[in-house]
Every structure is written in C-alpha cells, then in structure tokens.
Amino acid sequence: MSVACLRPALEIHAAPRITVLGTGTVGRAFVARHVALKSRGVSVPEIAGIANTRGFCRVDRDCPNTVLNQLRESTARSEASWISSAEFGRGDIVVDASASDLIAQQHAGWLRGGAHVVTACKLGTGTSRVRWQDIRDAQTHTGTGYGDSATVGAGLPLIRTLRELSEGGDRITAVAGVLSGSLAYLMNNFDGMRPFSSFVRAAHQAGYTEPDPREDLSGEDVRRKVLILARAAGLALDVEDVQVESLVPAGLQDVSLETFNRRLPEIDPQMRARFARAHKKSEVLKHMGRFEFLTDGTLIARVGLVSLPASHAIASGAGTDNRVAIWTDRYCDNPLVIQGPGAGAEVTAGALMDDVLRIQRAH
Numbered sequence: 172m173s174v175a176c177l178r179p180a181l182e183i184h185a186a187p188r189i190t191v192l193g194t195g196t197v198g199r200a201f202v203a204r205h206v207a208l209k210s211r212g213v214s215v216p217e218i219a220g221i222a223n224t225r226g227f228c229r230v231d232r233d234c235p236n237t238v239l240n241q242l243r244e245s246t247a248r249s250e251a252s253w254i255s256s257a258e259f260g261r262g263d264i265v266v267d268a269s270a271s272d273l274i275a276q277q278h279a280g281w282l283r284g285g286a287h288v289v290t291a292c293k294l295g296t297g298t299s300r301v302r303w304q305d306i307r308d309a310q311t312h313t314g315t316g317y318g319d320s321a322t323v324g325a326g327l328p329l330i331r332t333l334r335e336l337s338e339g340g341d342r343i344t345a346v347a348g349v350l351s352g353s354l355a356y357l358m359n360n361f362d363g364m365r366p367f368s369s370f371v372r373a374a375h376q377a378g379y380t381e382p383d384p385r386e387d388l389s390g391e392d393v394r395r396k397v398l399i400l401a402r403a404a405g406l407a408l409d410v411e412d413v414q415v416e417s418l419v420p421a422g423l424q425d426v427s428l429e430t431f432n433r434r435l436p437e438i439d440p441q442m443r444a445r446f447a448r449a450h451k452k453s454e455v456l457k458h459m460g461r462f463e464f465l466t467d468g469t470l471i472a473r474v475g476l477v478s479l480p481a482s483h484a485i486a487s488g489a490g491t492d493n494r495v496a497i498w499t500d501r502y503c504d505n506p507l508v509i510q511g512p513g514a515g516a517e518v519t520a521g522a523l524m525d526d527v528l529r530i531q532r533a534h
Contacts, residue, residue: 187262187287187531188219191235193269194243197291198223200520201268202235208524215524216264216531223269261285262534264527267292268520275302282309282317287534289318289526291519296402297322297395300409303402316533318526323350323396324493324513326522332497332509333403341499343404345463345506348485348495350396352514353379353387354458356491358476361456363446368435379491379514383428388418388438390458390474397460397472400495406462408472413462416475418442449478455486463498484508 189205191198198221208215218235221228225245228238259265265281267274267290275294279302282288288295296303296319310317320326337343349355356379357370371388374380380387394413401408417424420438423431449456457479462472479486484496484506493513496506512518 187216187264187534188260189216189264189266189527190220190222190259191218191239191266191268192222192274193267193271194221194223194239195268195270196516197519197523198268199239200516201266201523202239204517204520204524206234206236214531216527219263259284259286263287264289264530266290266523266527267295268523270294272298278317279305279309282306282315283313285313285315287316287318287530289316289321289523289530291321291523293322293392293395293399295319295322297399298410300407303398304407316526316530318523318530319399320526321519321522323399324495324509324511325515325518326525327493327495327509327511327513329400329495329509330403332507333400336497336499336501337403337405341501343497343499344503345461345498346400346404346495347459347461347463349457349488349493350393350460350495350513351387351458352491352493352512353381353384354393355488355493355513358456358458359489361442361446363443363450366436366439367442368439371435371438383431385419385424385431389424390415390417393458393460393474397462397474400460401462401472404462406470408462408470413472413474416473418458418476445476445478452478452480454478454480457485459485 191201205215205218218230220230221235221238221242223242225242228242230238259281262285264287267288270292272294275292278288278295295306306317320330323329333343353374356374360370361367371384375384386392394415397413398408398410418438423434423437446456456476459477460474462470464470485494488494488510491512491514492510494508494510496508498506
C-alpha cells in the first residue's frame with residue numbers, strides 16, 4: 172500500500188475534513204461512530220484519510236470502514252514514515268487515536284500549520300512540560316483547537332471542568348481520584364484472601380490491562396493523567412514533580428514479559444500485607460493519583476496505593492469506573508465528585524467525536 176501526503180501544505184478547504192490516525196480499537200470505534208452519526212443525519216466533517224504504521228489511505232468516495240479494513244489487512248510496514256511529510260489543510264481536524272509518541276511529537280507542528288488536533292493519546296500533554304507548552308503556544312499563535320478530553324477518564328467531564336473552574340477564578344486546592352480503570356478493577360476486587368496475582372491475570376484476560384500489565388502496575392500511566400489534570404488546572408508541573416509508587420517489585424521491573432508473568436506471584440506478599448493493614452483500620456485500599464496544596468502552600472503530586480476510610484470521597488466505586496474528587500474555594504467542605512467509565516473504545520471514541528463537533532462549532 173502506497174504512502175502519500177494528504178494534501179499540499181497550507182491548503183484551505185471550504186469545509187473541514189478529518190484524518191484518523193490509528194486503526195486499533197479506538198480508531199475503529201471512532202470510524203464506526205462517524206458512520207452511525209452520518210446515517211442519522213448529523214452534520215459531521217467528512218473523513219478524508221486514515222493512517223497507521225502500514226501507511227496512509229485517502230477515503231475519497233469509499234466507505235471509511237472499507238479503507239480502515241484495507242489498512243489493517245495490509246502487510247506493508249512503513250513505520251509511519253508519512254508523518255514527517257504530511258501536511259494537513261488549515262481548518263482540517265487530525266484525530267489521533269494512536270498511542271504513538273512519534274505522532275504526539277507532531278501535534279504542535281500540525282497546530283502551527285493551521286490544523287486542529289483531537290487526541291486520546293496522553294503523550295502530547297501528559298509528558299514533558301516543554302512538549303505541553305509547545306502545544307499551548309501553537310494554539311495561542313494560530314487559534315487552532317486541541318481536543319484532549321479523551322486523554323483522561325475517556326471523556327468524563329474532568330479536564331473541561333477543571334479548566335472552567337480555573338478560568339472562572341475558582342482556586343483549585345486539590346484533585347484526587349481513581350484514574351486507572353484496570354487498577355480500579357484490581358482494588359475493587361482484591362479481598363486479601365485470594366492472591367493479588369490472580370486478579371491481575373483475570374484483568375489481563377478481560378482486556379482491562381495493557382499487554383504488559385507492568386504498564387498499569389507501575390503507575391506511569393496515572394502519572395501522565397495527573398500531569399494533564401494539573402496542567403488543565405493551570406499548574407505547570409513537570410514529570411519529575413509527580414512522585415510515583417510502583418506496585419511492581421524491583422526484581423520484576425526489567426525482566427522479560429514471559430519471566431514477569433511466570434514470577435507474578437512474587438507480588439502477592441506485599442499486597443496481602445497492605446490489604447491487612449488497611450483492613451485492620453476498617454479502611455479500603457485504592458490506587459490514587461492526586462495533587463494538592465498543603466496548608467503551608469506547598470504543592471505535592473503523588474501516585475500510588477492509599478488506605479482510605481469508607482467515608483472518603485473516592486472510597487466508593489465499582490468495576491472499572493474512574494472516580495475523581497475536586498476541592499476548590501467553592502467546593503471546600505464537600506468536593507465535586509465525577510464518576511463514570513474511565514476506559515473502553517466506545518466511550519473514548521465518543522469523547523473524540525465530541526471534541527471534533529465542539530471544534531466544528533467553534534470554527
């Protein structure tokens with residue numbers, strides 16, 4: 172399958188068009204949602220192209236699903252070489268449904284070129300402060316839109332709420348929550364009697380974890396979400412400002428995935444002990460990401476296991492739900508709590524489409 176640029180640089184179209192990057196579960200769900208909305212008569216920008224590591228295809232008059240399936244079935248491996256030369260028209264919308272750092276590196280450049288970017292990838296605004304600032308500066312300079320509501324909580328109104336509170340002058344004093352669907356499942360089901368490793372295996376088989384569960388257990392994914400939320404609240408945190416407690420034993424962090432899976436029960440003693448300490452205090456274990464201002468004004472940001480009383484704002488919850496509490500000048504005694512599905516291709520695709528439509532209305 173040939174690789175091609177979408178269109179000449181800086182071309183301006185009368186109507187915005189969409190290019191979808193990524194043909195995995197989220198990309199497929201987005202295309203399916205697009206087709207469904209069009210069939211219902213909803214005014215949605217046309218999909219002009221779809222791309223993955225196998226190359227780029229124009230949609231033209233073909234059904235987007237047909238083109239998507241062609242790309243998925245292709246045996247070519249371009250390693251996304253088209254990215255460096257791709258030029259999107261001003262006003263067009265790039266939908267990043269990938270998990271690619273290479274693509275995330277291009278977000279600011281596409282914004283500077285006049286294209287809008289909508290993304291579910293946390294590697295744009297959830298990594299280095301330099302990259303986040305570059306994206307912000309590109310938006311400010313060109314007036315382009317950057318839709319990132321799908322990066323945390325799969326579209327739950329977290330990022331938008333924090334921005335609106337902050338822009339409205341409400342001082343945000345703390346945000347804390349269960350930000351990982353896979354870790355929510357693990358902690359909601361772990362009972363201290365059955366091995367924690369058995370729940371990890373069950374979560375993996377159910378598709379709740381990444382192919383390598385260490386990506387979830389390490390807390391690094393939640394670190395990115397904490398950074399995104401803090402920055403949405405107007406706090407210029409950097410990666411090293413967020414302290415992370417990994418649940419992966421030191422001896423298993425660098426071994427092969429096969430070895431990790433075989434030695435996974437080594438995680439059980441520490442988790443059983445953590446559960447027992449919490450249970451003794453009539454508390455529950457939750458995996459929390461948080462940032463907060465202490466009484467002396469110091470800002471701290473942390474990720475890891477915490478033991479909480481049952482009355483705590485985020486102690487409840489079930490399944491894979493995200494549950495986040497926001498404390499502000501306005502919500503000081505009783506925090507604002509937002510809860511709902513924090514993972515899943517359909518809800519993530521819905522959040523991407525919401526951002527596309529929001530940008531379409533605004534521009």
